[in-house]
Amino acid sequence: MSPADVNVVGTLQPYRTITGFEIVPVVATIPPDLQLVPHDAEVAAVFEVPLDFLLDRANFREQQVTVGPRQRTYIEAMWGERRIWGATAAILANLSVRLAW
Numbered sequence: 412m413s414p415a416d417v418n419v420v421g422t423l424q425p426y427r428t429i430t431g432f433e434i435v436p437v438v439a440t441i442p443p444d445l446q447l448v449p450h451d452a453e454v455a456a457v458f459e460v461p462l463d464f465l466l467d468r469a470n471f472r473e474q475q476v477t478v479g480p481r482q483r484t485y486i487e488a489m490w491g492e493r494r495i496w497g498a499t500a501a502i503l504a505n506l507s508v509r510l511a512w
Contacts, residue, residue: 416442423505428498429483436502460490466507471500 423436447457464470465488474487474496486500495503 416445423502423509426498426502426505434498434502436506438506456493458490458493460493460495464488464490465503466510468504468507468511471504471507 418440420438426434449457470488471486475484485497486504487496488500
């Protein structure tokens with residue numbers, strides 16, 4: 412694949428993780444037959460989720476976990492047996508709000 416195969420649609424608002432990283436999500440279209448090669452140390456699995464599922468805010472839930480003395484709130488969505496959570500779920504939830512707007 413060439414960078415010319417990627418059609419950038421736009422960017423979303425930056426998302427700051429609880430560890431202090433700032434992520435600027437980029438929305439783009441790619442060829443449907445693109446072979447993805449995840450980095451083993453960064454990505455546990457690659458799977459597809461229908462866009463209509465991701466755009467439905469009812470599929471996202473707030474969850475809480477205690478980390479040391481603090482209670483943390485995060486967003487989670489379940490797609491079959493797959494759990495989408497944390498920064499990924501928060502970015503997708505923000506995308507659903509932006510597109511509904």
